[in-house]
Amino acid sequence: MRLNDDLIASDIGAYLEAHENKSLLRFITCGSVDDGKSTLIGRLLYDSKMIFEDQLAALENDSKKVGTQGEGIDFALLVDGLAAEREQGITIDVAYRFFATPNRKFIVADTPGHEQYTRNMATGASTADAAILMIDARKGILTQTRRHSFIASLLGIKHLVLAVNKMDLVGYNQDVFDDIVADYRTFAEGLPGKVNIQPIPLSALAGTNMTERSPETPWYEGPSLIEYLETVEIEAEDTARPFRLPVQWVNRPNLDFRGFAGQISSGAVRPGDRVRSLPSGRETTITRIVTAGGDLDEAVAGQSVTLTFADEIDTSRGDMIVSADQPAEVSDQFQVHLLWMSEQALLPGRRYILKAGAKTVTATVNAPKHGIDVNTLAETPARAAELNQIVVTTLSLDQPIPFDPYKDNRETGGFILIDRQSNDTVALGLIDFALRRASNIHWQAIDISRDALAEQKGQRPAVLWFTGLSGSGKSTIANALQKRLFAYGRHTFILDGDNVRHGLNRDLGFTDADRVENIRRVANVARLMSDAGLITLVSFISPFRAERQLARSLMPEGEFIEIHVDTPIEIAESRDVKGLYKKARAGEIRNFTGIDSPYEPPRNAEIRISTADRTAEDAAEEIFTYLETHGFLSVWDGPGSGI
Structure with missing residues (x-):
């Protein structure tokens, strides 16, 4: 009996260790309304055996209430958790779900397709490695399809599945699929980032090409959706990139200890490394890397740690600890891309609260240089910004902040704008570069006060x-x-x-x-x-x-x-x-x-x-x-x- 218990414990331990060591892929589903995003995720959860028996029974019961056709299960109900979503048959909030296959773990964000909730889609895309862009085979590429594509590319997503869904409703016609793929590739040539596109013909409801290639599409020679998700290359946390740690908390439990806590955004750090605190520019050496489990000899991107310094230098919440030989930039004026997320239009010249990581400053947004037409990706004149509009503009801060361009570091190059009166988040912003005038213009000393x-x-x-x-x-x-x-x-x-x-x-x-x-x-x-x-x-x-x-x-x-x-x-x-x-x-x-x-x-x-x-x-x-x-x-x- 003891031997059997030991064997069982050993098997469980081996399973947990193997599961822990699997790579993790974060991805989103996006696209226009009613293209089947929630149904696709529900099908993935169902096929990967991630639904408990009581959940399945409840799902079958709820599906009867909404009159689901086919095999009797409305997979969208697995992720449409809000009452309003179930009543209307739409997605409003971002729903995050975890599932796993023998080869990989996944966190998927089901994002809404309605134009009104584009801000929620951007929230989900900001941390994703890949995107599944849903397209209804009957409708083809729509404005919201293009808008979500542009936002995903702008936010640094490099892998995109062009999921042409509901192929069963067009008789699995290859010409329909090929025409949609050709149209999309033409559009995607103008996207701001380099995107790897994998087209897949699907029927999420029927399970076609979800876990394995389907005989319904003998003309398709690519991977099934799961096969692609299991094998797509994830950009590993690049420890070769410069070290960045935005300070979230000054840890001072007693008079004998003072450390600076935060999550490492990029790079690696070791005791003895020379670092710089920004925006002050003061340099010192790391003495300890402290965690709840004990001190570390090295910490890398993604880890939350507390660093201690060899010298007493002024560092506060919102500052950034960086490698001394590869520091971040510091500026108070930038060119940025803004995704406007408020029904109240942007008013150039108005001051907003800018929050970048743990740093909060006041920002004045200037008149946009131009807007971006999501249908053609062409630059358009813009004097302000309306809901869901993307503009390129400049802004000025009341104090300098440390940053990296967003294309170089998603963690240290992004920010949000908050309305000073309502406290609503009104925009998502990406820093392109600092303006040269920020460093070329100085206050002239005047002797008479x-x-x-x-x-x-x-x-x-x-x-x-x-x-x-x-x-x-x-x-x-x-x-x-x-x-x-x-x-x-x-x-x-x-x-x-x-x-x-x-x-x-x-x-x-x-x-x-x-x-x-x-x-x-x-x-x-x-x-x-x-x-x-x-x-x-x-x-x-x-x-x-x-x-x-x-x-x-x-x-x-x-x-x-x-x-x-x-x-x-x-x-x-x-x-x-x-x-x-x-x-x-x-x-x-x-x-x-x-x-x-x-x-x-x-x-x-x-x-x-x-x-x-x-x-x-x-x-x-x-x-x-x-x-x-x-x-x-x-x-x-x-x-x-x-x-």
Whole structure:
């Protein structure tokens, strides 16, 4: 009995060891809606014996409820886990499933085909080694087929199965298959990355060419789907690539230990290796590689470790530890590819949160250079980016970050953009390269400080930002306040929305994107004027909170004063001095704030002025009193002055 137990234990151990040592392939299924992606994965799980008996019984029961034809099993139900997916017969979320064959382990992501959920497809593709692109043999190549192909190629997927599905519904006609393959190869010549294409004729529901070559397609001489997946070459973690470890956590359990924890993105590291911490650029030597199972003599890509340094150098969460002789680049300006994933359009000039690994910074997205037509892969003009649109643009960060171009390292060259107001993820981004101007442009040292200029004028610099609807009285109040300050001997300047559009911003229209750029320019001009020691009065509708927050962020703490001229639209429209509301109501003016373009009122303005029952002079006096009581009109005793 003991011998039998030992033999059983030995067999189990050998099996587990063999299973553990199998290679792992991550792949996705993608393509247009209802091309059979979920059915294909369900069939793979079924054929690889990865379904327990109780799951199979439940699957057969659920299949009866939805009226499945054929052999009585709806394989798609295995991966369509959401109630809404089962009710509608579509995939919404990304479903990850594990299965294995005698030769390999697999993690497959079933991604949705609907255009609305393209962002979910991109999420699944970002970590995949291969893609199965499903095509309905009856429909051929569709727009979403091309879009998914482009995204997969852009995200670095090098192996693609062109799975021409539902061949049983076209009588396994070879001409249909050959025409689809020829059309696709012509299209694929323009994809951004080099993709190895393996066409396979399939019927996922019937199991044709799934696990072995089918007699239904005697004209097809290639591998079955499983045969291909078991043998396709996986790009091994390249330890020859430069070492990269983004720091996720500073491990400080006690005063005697300080390490830097994260997952190695590429390369290998050993105790004694010389490394550099970015973006600071400080160098040191690795002393230990610490793991829960003990110290290592070497760690490679994919392993999560804690590194200790020979020297005390400043390294924080979001920094990157790299090989000293092959460091990553550091920059704050880039050209990037963006896949826009929000129903709210990209507004060039608006600031978003950029998250790259554990690093979070603020990014300003500039106007796109061009868009990409997913049908023809041609460059197209683009002033913004709509849902699912792919654009090439540049962006600027508020601080430099370490990176590698995405084509060189998927882990350190990708990022997401997050809306600052809603906290929604709005875009997936891939870094192409750093802009040369990022390293060629430097701050010029100036001997006379802004504090000295303010002291010379006997005042404290400030930006008074008047915001409100057209006709609310912003410019009238600003003009009255400037006269009051001038009489008091203070140095001021007014930046008025209409006046600025005669010069600095004459090239801008009134779309949301143009309004964002309008405010970005004016906010920077206002900051320069404050550096000159002036009290600057800015009178702009400035309808969006995000852009007013941008203006505030440019100023030193306490020197930005938001003034909400809170006038109901009925009163503003009744004044209509310029006749703009009348034209907007008649449809002669588009994108007019308060009519067909939104106004986002301030939530916490320093001053709120209601003009319904008071004069401009009264409002100006209230603001003057605020400035006086908060020390803006007295001699400026700043943190430093003089030359």
